[in-house]
Amino acid sequence: MSIFEAILLTVITASTPLVIAALGELVAERSGVLNLGVEGMMIMGAVAAFAGAQMSGSPYVGIVCGIAAGALFSLLFAFLTLTLVANQVATGLALTLLGLGASGMLGEAYVSVPGIRLGEIVIPGLSDLPVIGHVLFRQDLIFYLSIALVVGVSWFLFRSRAGLKLRAIGDSHGSAHALGIQVIRTRYLAVMFGGACAGLAGAQLSLVYTPQWAENMSAGRGWITLALVVFASWRPWRVLAGGYLFGAVTILQLHAQAFGLGIPSQFLSMLPYAATIVVLIIISHNRRTTLINTPASLGKAFVPER
Amino acid sequence: MKKFAFTLAASAAAVIGISSAAQAADKTKVCFVYVGSHTDGGYSQAHDLGRQQVQAEFGDKIDTPYLENVPEGPDAERAIERLARSGCKLIFTTSFGFMDATVKVAAKFPKVKFEHGTGYKSGPNLATYNSRFYEGRYILGQIAAKTSKNHGAAYIASFPIPEVVMGINSFEQGAKSVDPSFKLKVIWVNTWFDPGKEADAAKAMVDQGVDVLTQHTDTTAPMQVAEERGIHAFGQASDMIAAGPKAQMTAIVDTWGTYYSKRVHALLDGTWKSEQSWDGLKDGILKMAPYTNMPDDVKKMAEETEAKIKSGELHPFTGPINKQDGTPWLKAGEKADDGTLLGMNFYVEGVDDKLPAQ
Numbered sequence: 001m002s003i004f005e006a007i008l009l010t011v012i013t014a015s016t017p018l019v020i021a022a023l024g025e026l027v028a029e030r031s032g033v034l035n036l037g038v039e040g041m042m043i044m045g046a047v048a049a050f051a052g053a054q055m056s057g058s059p060y061v062g063i064v065c066g067i068a069a070g071a072l073f074s075l076l077f078a079f080l081t082l083t084l085v086a087n088q089v090a091t092g093l094a095l096t097l098l099g100l101g102a103s104g105m106l107g108e109a110y111v112s113v114p115g116i117r118l119g120e121i122v123i124p125g126l127s128d129l130p131v132i133g134h135v136l137f138r139q140d141l142i143f144y145l146s147i148a149l150v151v152g153v154s155w156f157l158f159r160s161r162a163g164l165k166l167r168a169i170g171d172s173h174g175s176a177h178a179l180g181i182q183v184i185r186t187r188y189l190a191v192m193f194g195g196a197c198a199g200l201a202g203a204q205l206s207l208v209y210t211p212q213w214a215e216n217m218s219a220g221r222g223w224i225t226l227a228l229v230v231f232a233s234w235r236p237w238r239v240l241a242g243g244y245l246f247g248a249v250t251i252l253q254l255h256a257q258a259f260g261l262g263i264p265s266q267f268l269s270m271l272p273y274a275a276t277i278v279v280l281i282i283i284s285h286n287r288r289t290t291l292i293n294t295p296a297s298l299g300k301a302f303v304p305e306r
Numbered sequence: 307m308k309k310f311a312f313t314l315a316a317s318a319a320a321v322i323g324i325s326s327a328a329q330a331a332d333k334t335k336v337c338f339v340y341v342g343s344h345t346d347g348g349y350s351q352a353h354d355l356g357r358q359q360v361q362a363e364f365g366d367k368i369d370t371p372y373l374e375n376v377p378e379g380p381d382a383e384r385a386i387e388r389l390a391r392s393g394c395k396l397i398f399t400t401s402f403g404f405m406d407a408t409v410k411v412a413a414k415f416p417k418v419k420f421e422h423g424t425g426y427k428s429g430p431n432l433a434t435y436n437s438r439f440y441e442g443r444y445i446l447g448q449i450a451a452k453t454s455k456n457h458g459a460a461y462i463a464s465f466p467i468p469e470v471v472m473g474i475n476s477f478e479q480g481a482k483s484v485d486p487s488f489k490l491k492v493i494w495v496n497t498w499f500d501p502g503k504e505a506d507a508a509k510a511m512v513d514q515g516v517d518v519l520t521q522h523t524d525t526t527a528p529m530q531v532a533e534e535r536g537i538h539a540f541g542q543a544s545d546m547i548a549a550g551p552k553a554q555m556t557a558i559v560d561t562w563g564t565y566y567s568k569r570v571h572a573l574l575d576g577t578w579k580s581e582q583s584w585d586g587l588k589d590g591i592l593k594m595a596p597y598t599n600m601p602d603d604v605k606k607m608a609e610e611t612e613a614k615i616k617s618g619e620l621h622p623f624t625g626p627i628n629k630q631d632g633t634p635w636l637k638a639g640e641k642a643d644d645g646t647l648l649g650m651n652f653y654v655e656g657v658d659d660k661l662p663a664q
Contacts, residue, residue, distance in 0.1 A: 003513055006509075006513035007510075007513065010506060010509050010510065010513070014502070104343065104375075108345065111345035111346075111347060112345070112347045112526070112548055112549075114548065114549070205502065209501075209502050209505065210502055210505045210525075210530060211530070212501065212526065212527065212530060214343075214346065214347070214499075214501050214526075214527075215342075215343040215345070215346070215375065216343070216375065216499065217500075217501050217502070219499070219500040219501070219502060219503065250503070251506055254493060254495075254506055254507050254510040255510050255514070257492075257493045257494060258460070258491055258493055258510055258511055258514050259514070260491075260658065260659070260660075264662055265494045265495075265496060265662065266496060
């Protein structure tokens with residue numbers, strides 16, 4: 001395997017959780033809900049996936065547990081913010097703190113336990129292609145899922161009737177309600193989809209990225225995905241591109257150090273955030289793109305008139 | 307986080323409890339602050355094993371609450387102050403980054419005794435303690451130089467603080483003593499604890515052809531990568547053999563318990579004084595994990611070096627040593643003094659890296 005392939009492989013491993021969690025958050029935000037609890041849902045997914053894999057002996061059961069844990073945990077957020085109309089920002093932050101703490105407690109028995117790695121699925125024929133064969137067609141299930149999710153979410157949001165309704169709610173929940181669209185129910189589903197994705201991203205951390213459980217092992221990746229959604233200006237394919245860009249920067253800065261290029265590692269670690277700020281400036285500068293892309297009701301509570 | 311919250315709540319309860327209940331006074335409270343989780347498999351776990359040893363030894367006489375996952379910075383100051391208020395008689399803050407916070411709180415609570423691990427600032431009620439990790443890292447360097455097929459190793463480094471720079475230099479000194487053409491590559495990850503990033507760094511190094519890894523970060527992720535990729539590595543702070551049964555050649559193991567026990571004795575006897583303790587292999591505060599996965603002659607060399615360091619015959623920083631740019635640092639036979647080591651901010655000749663600006 002050439003060094004180029006080796007780098008691509010590590011970039012994919014580093015980018016996949018970012019892409020998956022960001023896609024989930026994108027759907028929630030498109031419905032108008034700002035959930036800052038991605039980090040908490042991700043770490044809950046990581047611990048549940050690890051525990052599930054240990055108890056059953058199968059990493060695939062682990063994946064299911066991770067997804068379920070993320071979705072259930074996000075249900076708590078949905079109940080607080082959508083039913084009880086709690087502040088979304090504060091509730092999201094609390095969800096992150098709760099998740100970090102609770103996962104540490106639940107995972108205590110799994111510290112230093114050797115993990116179970118999710119195996120590769122080799123796609124016959126395609127995996128023999130030069131360079132990309134090994135990189136793209138000899139991957140674990142979660143990678144294939146991440147690509148399917150990008151295609152699926154993109155189709156859902158922009159080509160399906162339900163997606164149109166979801167975006168309508170995100171842009172103006174009042175009007176959507178007036179048209180008879182189920183605002184609260186749709187938002188519940190969107191938030192839970194986001195939680196399931198964050199849980200799946202967490203499962204990737206504890207089953208593929210580093211098959212082990214360590215407290216706080218998400219290490220801020222949930223926050224990166226929040227920046228990524230903005231960076232992608234709420235577009236699924238841009239989430240894919242941005243996720244790979246963020247992942248590539250992380251990996252390349254490590255290689256740059258090893259090659260002895262004199263770029264400070266801190267500078268390169270900062271780049272994803274700097275890029276996000278630049279994108280924010282650009283999209284807020286151009287009012288038309290802002291209006292097209294940013295869900296206008298994002299973060300606003302919806303209280304139906306009764 | 308959980309323990310953090312629990313212990314904070316417990317401490318708050320204790321403040322109220324102590325003033326009213328008399329029986330709370332018979333147990334002396336000795337408290338600990340960790341930067342990571344007490345089960346991180348690395349640095350903080352090593353401190354916690356020390357705490358458990360002390361608790362077992364003194365039994366009912368002492369109580370040893372601890373705070374874990376305390377971030378270095380303003381939160382650390384609040385956490386330490388909370389402990390001081392809650393009736394702790396002796397507080398061990400175990401990470402370099404807690405230094406300034408400990409100094410501040412110690413000044414506010416002259417009756418409470420403080421000990422800061424791996425720092426250099428002390429006071430009348432603030433002692434410092436450290437372990438001569440570099441002695442172990444010299445042995446690691448020698449083993450690396452003997453076992454690497456490409457005359458080089460990679461050092462996964464956290465932050466450019468003196469402790470880490472000293473470790474890199476000592477590793478390089480040990481390696482050079484065996485193989486003068488040895489090159490040590492340093493890769494900075496700017497974190498103590500991020501399994502993903504540590505693993506990425508390890509993978510990047512292996513992809514570039516490195517066949518021996520050493521780490522100065524706290525998780526077992528690099529060891530796990532070494533195991534998967536079929537190369538060798540050294541554990542840090544704790545014996546990491548479970549994560550790398552075929553990969554780990556040895557580990558430098560922190561055994562703080564002996565020191566903690568000595569200091570708790572002094573506290574209970576009333577003989578506690580502010581000191582600056584810096585022990586090493588000889589005193590058993592630092593131990594080498596069993597030498598495995600290496601040829602017998604390398605094992606023999608490592609054991610001999612360990613014995614020489616213990617007897618004082620060998621000091622890893624004995625001249626002639628040049629700084630990285632070739633300017634002389636130590637003359638032939640001259641040994642580095644502790645002050646220079648503790649403030650080390652330059653590389654020795656042979657390290658293949660540029661020190662990040664500090």
